[in-house]
Amino acid sequence: MxxxxxxxxxxxxxxxxxxxxxxxxxxxxxxxxxxxxxxxxxxxxxxxxxxxxxxxxxxxxxxxxxxxxxxxxxxxxxxxxxxxxxxxxxxxxxxxxxxxxxxxxxxxxxxxxxxxxxxxxxxxxxxxxxxxxxxxxxxxxxxxxxxxxxxxxxxxxxxxxxxxxxxxxxxxxxxxxRFPEPETLRQIVAVHHPGIKESLLTTALTQFYELRETPGLKKKPSTSEVLDWLKLLLAEDLSPEDLKRDGANALPKLHGALLKNEQDVHLFERLAFMARRQGR
CATH class of the missing domain: 3.40.50.300 (P-loop containing nucleotide triphosphate hydrolases)
Structure with missing residues (x-):
């Protein structure tokens, strides 16, 4: 057995x-x-x-x-x-x-x-x-x-x-x-979203891991939350270009699937504000 x-x-x-x-x-x-x-x-x-x-x-x-x-x-x-x-x-x-x-x-x-x-x-x-x-x-x-x-x-x-x-x-x-490494997470995603395009997956996971590693984050998004996020990206038919963030908006698209409390949302809003000030 x-x-x-x-x-x-x-x-x-x-x-x-x-x-x-x-x-x-x-x-x-x-x-x-x-x-x-x-x-x-x-x-x-x-x-x-x-x-x-x-x-x-x-x-x-x-x-x-x-x-x-x-x-x-x-x-x-x-x-x-x-x-x-x-x-x-x-x-x-x-x-x-x-x-x-x-x-x-x-x-x-x-x-x-x-x-x-x-x-x-x-x-x-x-x-x-x-x-x-x-x-x-x-x-x-x-x-x-x-x-x-x-x-x-x-x-x-x-x-x-x-x-x-x-x-x-x-x-x-x-x-x-342990939280899965990128390659393991790709295998997990392939089980749940087998038809996802490689370019979208690469962009999304890069952004996801960057978000997880943001200093000061109160609750890091989990495996189940990234799967939900990818499901929304596919439902909205978003492209890798749609996921691009700039200094004006540090929050990822459809961030409600990843960030689950107001402190973390405010953290990214402050990061965007600081990026705008430095860009002046």
Whole structure:
């Protein structure tokens, strides 16, 4: 069972090596990187490539680790008992299975994605240590122990918003997805926009990398944002000449696809203003 990338996802050699190493070690693969560099999509493509079903757990700031195991609905049971419902005699009627439970009880090997683990409380990763290590957990309400029938391939993503505990990191295989080099980005663009003209692509990517490297930029545009930008350029049928910037306007065409906050827009407006003053 080896991941080698797919026709819809350009995976670098070190990324495919990381996926396969995590599978071999039977450890969760912790993937970090800038937002928009394809961390979540990696899990989908690993599942597609290996012919496995994917179970996705999207973590939010309010998510608790227990929700990944199960939740006991005591309120519904109390209400049913007041109504004389016979369901109350079986506590399992009030237990909702979480994503880990679903992955553990699957009849076949699955890919379990725990997406954006760093959004939750700092204790969230620590609360999952035992379950991810032993691949089992105890249901206190029923006394049952749920063990994984087939050890899932666990992929955990993080946007680096907060540090993860050392004990959690120790149990993972780690990979950082770096922002793609120009040649790799060209391959990614070819997957999504196969008919783009070479001259337009060269001009657009040159401008894009210049924008990313602008000192003082608060949020650098990501891979997904450059793909959106190129889609707009193609929809508007713009030429390389249309993308040319001068001192009067430092903002790229359709910059709303690339710059996502007013501070960065103001930065380029100031650069244009300074260029005009120097040109006098």
């Amino acid at each position: 080896k991941f080698e990338g797919t026709k819809d996802y350009v995976a670098t050699g070190d990324l495919t090596m990381a996926v396969n190493a995590a599978v071999t070690l039977e450890r969760p693969l912790l993937v970090k990187g800038e937002p928009g560099t394809g961390k979540t999509e990696l899990a989908r493509q690993v599942a597609n490539s290996l012919g496995l079903r994917m179970i996705e757990w999207n973590v939010k700031s309010t998510t608790r680790a227990q929700q990944g195991l199960y939740e006991y609905d005591a309120v519904s049971r109390l209400r049913d008992s007041q109504l004389g419902d016979e369901r109350v005699n079986d506590v399992s009627n009030y237990i909702r299975k979480g994503k880990l439970w679903q992955a553990f009880e699957a009849d076949e090997k699955v890919v379990l994605l725990i997406d954006e683990v760093d959004k939750a409380d700092i204790e969230f990763p620590n609360d999952l240590l035992q379950e991810l290590d032993r691949m089992e957990f105890h249901v206190y309400e029923t006394g049952a122990t749920i063990s994984a029938r087939h050890r899932p391939i666990v992929i955990i993503t993080s946007n680096n918003e907060k540090e993860l505990p050392d004990a959690f990191l120790r149990r993972c295989f780690f990979h950082y997805i």
